[in-house]
Amino acid sequence: MSANLTLYQRDDCHLCDLALEVLAAVRAPEFDSVFIDGDDALEQRYGIRVPVLRDERRGTELDWPFDVGTLRKWLA
Template sequence: MRLVLFQRDECHLCDLALEVLAQARAPEFSSVWIDHDNTLEALYGERVPVLRDDDSRRELDWPFDAAKVAAWLAQAN
């Protein structure tokens, strides 16, 4: 599982998502900022933060809490 969190600079929801991922004890993930990338902006502009599993292409859109993240991660196994 290769997790990516799509987010923006200066995004309070993205900051909350980072806290939720820590609470859920999510595995290591990389962060991708969509600012200044037209393709990512078109895909994720209104949806950030979005957690994606690059292996399965599954995505979890905000809002999510620790329980929802844990359930989403468990579905991958």
């Protein structure tokens, strides 16, 4: 069974590293990491938005920037 959350990110992305720190601070549930580099469709959809956290179950997305409070509220 895959995670309900997906973090779309890029290689060597400082903002993505910050998003991972926020996810760790919140103790977010398990999530999949998808690197968009080299995937034309994902680059078109998320290219300038990464990092983006997507709730696959609800079909909602949380764009960066987000902090601990914002992420907790979004996950609730």
